Amino acid sequence: MSLSSQIRQNVIISLILIFFMFLLIVGVGYFLDVGGEFHGVITTISLGMAIFFSLGSYLYSDKIALSITGAREASYEEFRYLHNATEGVAIAAGIPKPRVYVIDDLSPNAFATGRDPKRSAIAVTTGLLKILDRQELEGVIAHEISHIRNYDILLATIAAVLVGAVVIMRDIVLRMSFRGSSRRRGKGGGNAVVLIVGLILLILAPIFMTLIRLAISRQREFLADSTSALLTRYPEGLVQALEKLEEHKQPMRSSTEAMAHMFIVNPFSKGIDLEGLFSTHPSIASRILRLRSIRGL
């Protein structure tokens, strides 16, 4: 497949997945409205609350991520090489150079953060710098810069908001239906069936939403890989880097599960690298397979 059609395919799939999330939330809301006569109030309240709760983590995504991982700003004198590589790839991507951070950790890994290209930062571990050569490092940095350029932080936040909204909806409705059960009893039976379908959907929805969210996360990794190939015009650099990351894999000291999806490879994966419904990243093997299948621009 050519590079541009691979990129287009990845974008379309992740948009369809986000659309499914919206559909699910609207669908559940519809059943509740028809059955319980809520007139969209609960859906609106839940979405509002979820947005409110996620706002802080979106606005301060960079500060939070950098402080959790203990990243320090890379000085130009000490990390000339890293700065030059980052600036080069940023030029190729047509975005301003992100701020550059290093994490003192032997586990080779990297992540990008910041809600738009102007306020972005990338962080790499010292372990990563130790094992990669220039072209491999450029591949990894191009992957991170692709996350920034593709607005993946925004997309991940939207996905998180939608999951959160469904969870809040479930909690509100379940609580209300327990309290209000005596009051509502004896009302017309036609709506009760619809309401029950709505309730079952509501209980299952958070699981479905989480699965879709993880699928989006995996899709964005593929997208960042192909965009990286577009920026460096040398997919083999990223392939070799991924192979090395797999080979030198070890758990990171400072990170949290909540941040796992931001890294180039999952910082917690140990043992065999399996890809399942619950993984944030596709398996390294399938990522390499896709990178190698690129034929022309």
Place this chain on the structure above:
Amino acid sequence: MFGYLLFFVLGVLLIGVFLYNRLVVLRVRVDNSWRQIDVQLKRRADMIPNLVEVVKGYATHERELFAKVTELRAKTTSGGSVKEVSDASNVLSGVLKSLFAVAEAYPDLKANQNFLMLQEELSGTESKIAFARQFYNDTVMNYNTTTHVFPTNLVASIFGYKAAEFFSIPEEEKEVPRVSFS
């Protein structure tokens, strides 16, 4: 009847404005990406006198090479058409590579801290030039395609938007160019 005609004319005008704006945006993008190259070329040009100074202290016999580097340096920064600048820049990249190849023969020079720093900076800048060139050529391709396809080509020809020039890519991108100094 008159109303339909009016709608038609208005519709055509609106489309025309839209296409024109698209052209302007793409053209500005080309100019911007050219500036990116320019910044990197200036950066390299600023480093060259220092480099020549350092190398001169050790490799006293390479006078011709120094003269050539200095002459090419002036060419890349004096402006001119895309083709002139890109050709001069490509030749300069090749000559600088030979300069570093020559430096291999002087162990004292290779141990010089200043020289090592300049070497990393210059190779970093060379790769930035390559990235900037790639970005520029991508924007030129986008712009040129738009000026050539129907119906944007009509708008382009009315307002005099001509195709932009590509930044030429060295013949042997990966190979060290052979420049003789005998």
